[in-house]
Amino acid sequence: MRQLKNILILWGGILASMGLVSLFLRVPPFNLLSAPLTTGLQESLLLGIALLFNAAWFQQPLHYRNVPISWIQFKPVLPTLLVTAFITSLALLSARQWSTTFAALSVAVLISLFEETCFRGLLFQLCRSTWGVLPGALLSSVFFSLTHLLNLSHQALTATLLQLAFTFVLGLLLCLVTVQTKSLFWAIIIHTANDFFSTMAPTIQLPGITTTAQFQIFEIIIIIILIAPLSITIRDQVDHPHH
Numbered sequence: 001m002r003q004l005k006n007i008l009i010l011w012g013g014i015l016a017s018m019g020l021v022s023l024f025l026r027v028p029p030f031n032l033l034s035a036p037l038t039t040g041l042q043e044s045l046l047l048g049i050a051l052l053f054n055a056a057w058f059q060q061p062l063h064y065r066n067v068p069i070s071w072i073q074f075k076p077v078l079p080t081l082l083v084t085a086f087i088t089s090l091a092l093l094s095a096r097q098w099s100t101t102f103a104a105l106s107v108a109v110l111i112s113l114f115e116e117t118c119f120r121g122l123l124f125q126l127c128r129s130t131w132g133v134l135p136g137a138l139l140s141s142v143f144f145s146l147t148h149l150l151n152l153s154h155q156a157l158t159a160t161l162l163q164l165a166f167t168f169v170l171g172l173l174l175c176l177v178t179v180q181t182k183s184l185f186w187a188i189i190i191h192t193a194n195d196f197f198s199t200m201a202p203t204i205q206l207p208g209i210t211t212t213a214q215f216q217i218f219e220i221i222i223i224i225i226l227i228a229p230l231s232i233t234i235r236d237q238v239d240h241p242h243h
Contacts, residue, residue, distance in 0.1 A: 141171030
């Protein structure tokens with residue numbers, strides 16, 4: 001019960017920080033900054049707050065460096081990394097101005113650093129230590145998904161509901177990648193690629209897919225497919241820890 005209270009306090013702290021920083025950046029002179037600069041500053045401030053929050057209250061270890069693991073451990077992550085490389089290539093090929101592309105990539109990195117630190121580095125680890133890997137991944141992904149309800153301030157309800165479904169499965173995938181690779185490194189790379197791809201929005205022609213909503217459903221299906229080998233591997237590791 002106490003751990004659930006800590007989890008809710010952490011999530012509430014994340015939401016409050018996001019709201020306060022957003023309000024802070026609406027006052028002069030910050031409201032005169034360009035959109036990429038505003039977002040970059042916002043995410044940098046939020047990352048700093050998250051790190052201070054962790055140092056003061058939770059003391060969760062955060063592993064940002066790539067940790068060497070065996071090929072057997074790495075193999076279930078490979079399909080996700082191949083998709084990551086593919087969407088990054090599509091985003092780069094759609095670039096028209098390199099300055100705009102660099103700004104989009106920089107913002108994607110900062111967003112990923114903040115969100116992975118909060119949700120996979122802190123919230124998931126708290127959930128995992130209490131309920132185990134898979135239940136912890138599911139619960140922290142629910143919190144990650146619900147956080148995107150804040151987008152209702154500038155986004156239609158239908159689009160937001162689709163985003164909730166997408167961010168839930170993405171959060172689940174990133175939790176499993178973090179467990180399998182023993183680091184936030186690859187989760188940050190994957191998250192960055194996803195946000196960069198979304199910002200660049202390259203034109204993709206797929207049979208039967210003509211709307212943004214249909215494409216997002218297609219993305220959700222792809223992520224569920226990528227989750228499968230990771231969840232099976234991690235479940236086997238939990239069931240047979242010595243093999």
